[in-house]
Every structure is written in structure tokens, then in C-alpha cells.
Amino acid sequence: MNERNETLRRQLPDDEVIYELANLFKVFGDPTRAKILGCLQFGDLYVYEIAEILGMSVSAVSHQLRVLRGAKLVKGTKMGKEVRYALDDDHVTKIMEYGLTHINEDR
Amino acid sequence: MNERNETLRRQLPDDEVIYELANLFKVFGDPTRAKILGCLQFGDLYVYEIAEILGMSVSAVSHQLRVLRGAKLVKGTKMGKEVRYALDDDHVTKIMEYGLTHINEDR
DNA sequence: TCGATAATTGAATATTTTTTCAACTGTTCA
DNA sequence: TGAACAGTTGAAAAAATATTCAATTATCGA
Numbered sequence: 001m002n003e004r005n006e007t008l009r010r011q012l013p014d015d016e017v018i019y020e021l022a023n024l025f026k027v028f029g030d031p032t033r034a035k036i037l038g039c040l041q042f043g044d045l046y047v048y049e050i051a052e053i054l055g056m057s058v059s060a061v062s063h064q065l066r067v068l069r070g071a072k073l074v075k076g077t078k079m080g081k082e083v084r085y086a087l088d089d090d091h092v093t094k095i096m097e098y099g100l101t102h103i104n105e106d107r
Numbered sequence: 108m109n110e111r112n113e114t115l116r117r118q119l120p121d122d123e124v125i126y127e128l129a130n131l132f133k134v135f136g137d138p139t140r141a142k143i144l145g146c147l148q149f150g151d152l153y154v155y156e157i158a159e160i161l162g163m164s165v166s167a168v169s170h171q172l173r174v175l176r177g178a179k180l181v182k183g184t185k186m187g188k189e190v191r192y193a194l195d196d197d198h199v200t201k202i203m204e205y206g207l208t209h210i211n212e213d214r
Numbered sequence: 215t216c217g218a219t220a221a222t223t224g225a226a227t228a229t230t231t232t233t234t235c236a237a238c239t240g241t242t243c244a
Numbered sequence: 245t246g247a248a249c250a251g252t253t254g255a256a257a258a259a260a261t262a263t264t265c266a267a268t269t270a271t272c273g274a
Contacts, residue, residue, distance in 0.1 A: 005156055005159055005160050008146065008149055008150075008160055009160045011149060012142065012145050012146065012160075013145060015138075017207075017210070018138055018141050018142055018145065019138055020210050021135075021141055021203065021206050021207060021210060022135065022136050022137055022138040022140075022141040023136070024136075024206050024209060024210060025132045025133075025135035025136040025141070025206060026132075026133070026136030026137070026231095027136075028128075028129065028132035028136070029129055029130070029131075029132040029133030029134075029135070029136040030129055030133070030231085030232080031122075031125055031126055031129040032232080032233095033129075034125050034128055034129040034132070035119065035125055038119050038120060038125065039115065039119065042115055042118060043115075046250080046251095047250070047251060047252095048249090048250065048251085049112055052112055053112050053115055053116045053119075056233090057233080057234075057235095058250075058251070058252095059233080059234070059235080059236095059251085059252080059253090060232075060233055060234075061251095062250095062251060062252055062253085063232075063233075063252090063253085064232085065251095065252095066252080066253090072209075076251095078240095078251095080241065080242075080250090081240070081241040081242060081249065081250050081251080082241095082249095082250060082251080083250075083251065083252095089209065089212075091205055091208065091209040091212075094205055095202065095205050095206065095209070096128065098198055098201055098202050098205065099128050099131050099132060099202065100124075100128060101198065102131060102179075102196065102198040102202070103124070103127050103128060103131060105196075105198075133261095137261085137262080139262080139263095153220080153221095154220070154221060154222095155219090155220065155221080163263090164263080164264075164265095165220075165221065165222090166221085166222080166223090166263080166264070166265080167262075167263055167264075168221095169220095169221060169222055169223085170222090170223085170262075170263075171262085172221095172222095173222080173223090183221095185221095185270095185271095187220090187270095187271060187272070188219065188220050188221080188270065188271040188272060189219090189220055189221080189271090190220075190221065190222095
């Protein structure tokens with residue numbers, strides 16, 4: 001490898017950071033999860049409500065909510081036998097807005 | 108479905124938009140592609156340079172470049188027998204910066 | 215022209231990810 | 245207590261994605 005590329009390679013973020021970053025975006029990168037995040041922009045919801053709105057099984061939604069929780073994008077609060085979910089971070093909205101801007105410019 | 112959820116469902120972005128959005132983020136959501144985008148932040152590069160820097164085969168890189176081109180995140184310009192790749196949009200940098208901010212806040 | 219190099223492509227394989235299904239935990243309320 | 249409901253979980257099946265390998269195109273220079 002030549003000098004220039006060697007230098008470039010050293011300037012790259014750590015692999016660990018890259019993996020975390022990719023992992024974060026992967027979370028946004030599934031339609032089901034994007035829809036869930038979309039719903040939650042309008043207000044907090046229970047799991048069965050999300051499932052109903054998206055026309056999916058509660059189980060499938062719950063699995064995806066776990067992924068979203070893992071990425072710290074949503075948080076759930078137990079209220080009696082129900083769990084109320086909310087966005088956990090306003091980067092969610094910001095990141096999605098940027099995404100939409102990109103998409104719209106391509107038209 | 109009750110009135111409130113019915114209303115909410117109608118407010119959601121079109122499925123088509125959601126799919127496009129998820130598709131955009133999916134592109135960022137793979138470590139190889141994230142690394143490619145990372146390299147290109149420092150300057151334009153030929154395919155074999157990217158492959159060398161990342162320690163991957165030219166073929167694998169080329170396949171991923173196609174995905175990145177499809178998402179209008181990079182563009183390639185043929186220079187003789189080589190193809191020089193560059194970022195195609197400054198949203199790339201912005202979106203990645205937001206992602207990094209989110210990650211760093213979680214520490 | 216021929217050989218070497220850069221890159222792309224398609225098909226097959228390997229890997230990862232999502233969804234489904236059934237079982238299970240915890241809570242409410244009759 | 246026990247029946248009904250909300251949600252989570254694990255394992256299996258289904259679907260999507262990434263990488264490899266071999267073949268192909270295009271360009272350069274001897």
C-alpha cells in the first residue's frame with residue numbers, strides 16, 4: 001500500500017465506531033421500524049396500538065421494539081399491564097428529516 | 108380500529124416514502140458501505156484504492172459501490188481505464204455526523 | 215495486436231435478518 | 245382463584261443481503 005493510502009487508512013474512524021454507526025443506521029433501515037418511529041412522532045403509543053396501526057402482529061412489533069430500545073431510539077414505560085412507548089431522543093426526528101430531504105432532492 | 112388510531116394511521120407518510128427512507132438508511136447500515144463513505148470524506152478515490160484501504164476484494168467493493176450509486180450517495184467518473192469515486196451529496200456527511208452525535212451521547 | 219490492468223457483472227454460496235408460531239410472564243378484574 | 249388481556253421471548257421458517265468466484269468489458273502501452 002502506498003504512503004497516501006496508508007495515511008488515509010489511519011485517518012479512518014475506529015472499526016468499533018464504524019460498526020456502531022452502521023448499526024444505528026441499520027435500525028432506521030427497515031420499513032417496519034421506520035414505520036414504528038413514524039407513528040411515535042405523533043405521540044406515545046401502546047404496543048397493541050402500534051400493531052393495529054401498522055397491521056402487524058403484536059409479536060413482530062415487539063421484536064422490532066426491542067431492536068429500537070437497544071439502539072436507544074425508543075423507550076417503553078410499563079403502565080399496569082400495558083407498555084407505553086415513546087421516542088427516546090430527538091436525533092430520531094432530525095435524522096429522519098435529513099433522510100427525507102435527501103429523498104426529496106432526488107426528484 | 109378506534110377513531111384516534113384511524114386518524115393517526117392516515118397521518119403517516121405514504122408507504123412509498125417510508126420504503127424510500129428505509130432504503131436510504133439501509134445503505135448507511137452496512138459496515139462496508141459505511142467505511143467506503145468514510146474513506147471518501149477525505150477525498151476522491153479509485154476502486155482499487157478503496158479495496159486496498161479496506162482490505163477487501165475489488166469485486167466486493169464494486170458491488171457495494173453500485174448500491175451507493177443507486178442511492179445517489181456517491182458518483183463515479185471514468186478516467187481512462189479507472190473510475191474515480193466521490194461523495195455525491197453533502198447530506199452524507201451531515202447524516203453521518205448526526206449519527207455520530209447520537210452514538211457519542213450514549214456514553 | 216497482445217498482454218496487463220481496472221472495473222463491472224451474474225450466479226452460487228454464505229450470512230444475517232425478519233416474521234411467525236407457540237409458550238410463557240405479569241396484570242387486571244369478576 | 246381463574247379467565248382474559250398485554251406483552252415478551254425463543255426457536256424455526258422464510259426472506260433479504262453480502263461476499264466470493266469466474267467470466268466479461270474496456271482501456272492502456274509495449
